[in-house]
Amino acid sequence: MSIRIAKRARHVKSRREMDSEKRATVLVTNDDGIDAPGLRALVHSLVATNLFNVQVCAPDSEKSAVSHSITWLHPIAAKQVHIDGTTAFAVSGTPADCTSLGISKALFPTVPDLVVSGINKGSNCGYHIVYSGTVAGAREAFFYGIPAISVSYDWVKGKSGVHDFTLAAQACIPIISAVVVEIKNQKFPQSCFLNVDVPNNAANHKGYKLTKQGNSIVKMGWKQVTSETEEQKMSSDMTNIDTQTPKDSCTSSVSPEQLLFAREVRGYVLDHEDTDHKSLQEGYITVTPLAALSQAEVDCRAYFRDWLQSVTELPSSSAL
Template identity: 75%
Template sequence: MEEGKNNRGTIMITNDDGIDAPGLRALVKALLDTNLYNLQICAPDSEKSAVSHSITWLHPIAAKKVHIDGTTAYAVSGTPADCTSLGVSKALFPTVADLVISGINMGNNCGYHIVYSGTVAGAREAFFYDIPSISISYDWVKGRSNLNDFTLAAQACLPIISALLVDIKNQRYPQKCFLNIDVPSNVANQKGYMLTKQGKSLIKMGWKQITSETEGRKMLSDMTNAETAAHADVNVSSISPESLLFAREVKGSQLDHDDSSDHKSLQEGYITVTPLAAISQAEVDCQNYFKDWLQNVSESPSSSAL
């Protein structure tokens, strides 16, 4: 029995919604139900949405062992990138996972939001260590989606996870990318997988001035506002009376109409599969412009701006 267990592929799971999030728990259950994998969990002990690829640098982080049936699990006081880095370091688990999965996030991670995403960062951190990884997000729609959709999303991604582990075992997996997967809101009627590229979609954010810390409603990980007022994350008594308080609010959307973009294909009902890397390169026309521009600057170092 133990020998068979040792021959299984090992998957490490993290996220940015926190270790108790329904998306992570649905993914864990779906993987356990296959009876094919050893599962390690190293996830934040609280919500860390939209922290991007931030890491803890100036102080230690705490890892508390928690009970999740069929797994070895730790709740960590750090960011998603911290969790992945710790989880693959051999300082926490005795073995390094074959595959790291970050998710399932509540809310899609397409377009420019990939930059903000802690979910994507959890997978990107594994990529930095040359460990195959994927981030998974479900396009949660407030008032229409329900918790069972996370189960359906996890089940819909199982063939990709299984195929990746086969390629990893056979040393065919390409090391120059990781995968970002977004599952459509109508997951029960999803149209299948679609290979896409990162687009330029964006939920535009603004600010409004408020008079107290509890006046602004808490923004959820799906970028909608909670119905109840936010609890203060700072000591209100320490805020100077002269200070101005501001809260974020949604101002609108910037859509991407490119047929091959992740967001457009997601809205059409496809499970989007987007290969990503860690290097962000500007468009070719920008490279060409600044090549000549920098040459001119070098030739005229003392010229003043007009």
Template identity: 65%
Template sequence: MKETWILSMENPNNVGDDGGSDRPTIMVTNDDGIDAPGLQALVRVLVSTNRYRVWVCAPDSEKSAVSHSITWRHPLAAKSVEINGATAFAISGTPADCTSLGISKALFPSVPDLVLSGINIGSNCGYHIVYSGTVAGAREAYFYGLPSVSISYDWVGGTSNINDFTLAAEACLPLIHAIFVEIKNKTFPQKCFLNVDLPTNIPNHKGYKLTKQGKSIVKMGWKPVSSEAQGAQMLSTMTMEQNPVASNSNAKTESQEQLLFKREVKGGHVEDGETDYFYLKQGYITVTPLGALTHADIDCQSFFKEWLPPVADRCM
């Protein structure tokens, strides 16, 4: 592993230039971190085709469920790492940061032709798309008009194994090749990006299935915990400066024992109908076009169309 760190947004040496290859360029990111088996498998399979120039710009550690958060107040560090056949950097930021930096021409010498985010460990369907850092990695590219795809594998503990990521990457190749045909012809839609989920039994998948985002979500709850180690860890991340104004008040404070809570799974909900999660569980590779904006259902629009004017009149 190289120990090259880039601490600014400048790239005077054209880091990542491979001599002006005329092959199309794919940039890969994820949210599980640059060492994750899903990303490694995807890059390895892409490189093996010898059809693409492959760049990697991914988080230096796990950034799952960070959604579309970005780093704003401090610089990002980019560390060059060795991935056979690719030019790769580990970034001290979120998936959206990685995509933004990777397509900016500050780190690499040009803008990639396609951005792939994944392969994520676990599916990203329904409402979980909102939480997903993997989907955000593709969405960020879409914001800037670049074709992009987020890819997730429905990993199930005790059933799945690490080789499934290679099979998942290979199953995506026809889709990736077809996307490049549209990119070359300038016919790839610019009003969406794609979210792809691969079923657990990937060797026996039923093929591609065009779907729409559903409303599936794993119900989460909270339970109290009493671990001193957890408490110490939480204290270290919640240290706050004392408010000097408050310290001058006459209010008395009492030392209270900290309450600790941890998330727990309460169960899942899957709606009926032709949705992403439904078809994924049927064994299909689901392909779901997504946009940046979520529009309210028409019945909500109708309700508030009647509701808002009287409210506004009372404010006059």
């Protein structure tokens, strides 16, 4: 009887291993840090589907709005942490570092099929995409030919709650699953990655909408402050969130001879065309294909084509 039970156990184990091999591997990163509720909600939702092998490689602290910065001059540390259903590491680097390390086979034994970066606390539309560490986490995978998705939730101060991240994650699971199918069928385009934004009212979104990156942006300015000023912290979409920086957290090392300045919101530039930000505000889950190149508009290229012709015809400075 014991031999039969042992054989059955080996058979069950081998089936589980086979099922695991068949499942796509998804690497999750973000810029809000490995303990952020957005990442935890996304990971929990992915694990709950039982469709994916989930790996996590995320910053050990918040790295909002670091854009595509990388660590170059010194090593970064990776510490394994426990997140149910995953193999997870907290890394002392940027989102781009985390993706780069996660896909390198130096940390995990295999290259993931898909990288998902998020869920960010705050939308990433328009020009804010340039600032976003969340988007950079996906873009880094794109650089190396690995399909990727960045995901953000349009957090609104005083209205949004932590549970909204779970709603946002569940709303994005169909997109992630569909992308994995395209990857397995070798149909997912290699010339782009996807940036997904979930509206504030995630439970009652209007559906998925293909959009293009607009030029919306929060205009930022500077004001001089003192060590006694409590400054609001900015999220990666440049909007105010609930948390505040402790009074002396960034001023204890400031000498009397130094001037201290803090960013402040001066205004907004909003899209009126059919772009990512406008569609998001209308209640859609926006799906925006992005690439790494920032091409100038056609009229600019035409202008400088003529302008450069005139530059080459001018006499050199040595001849003046």
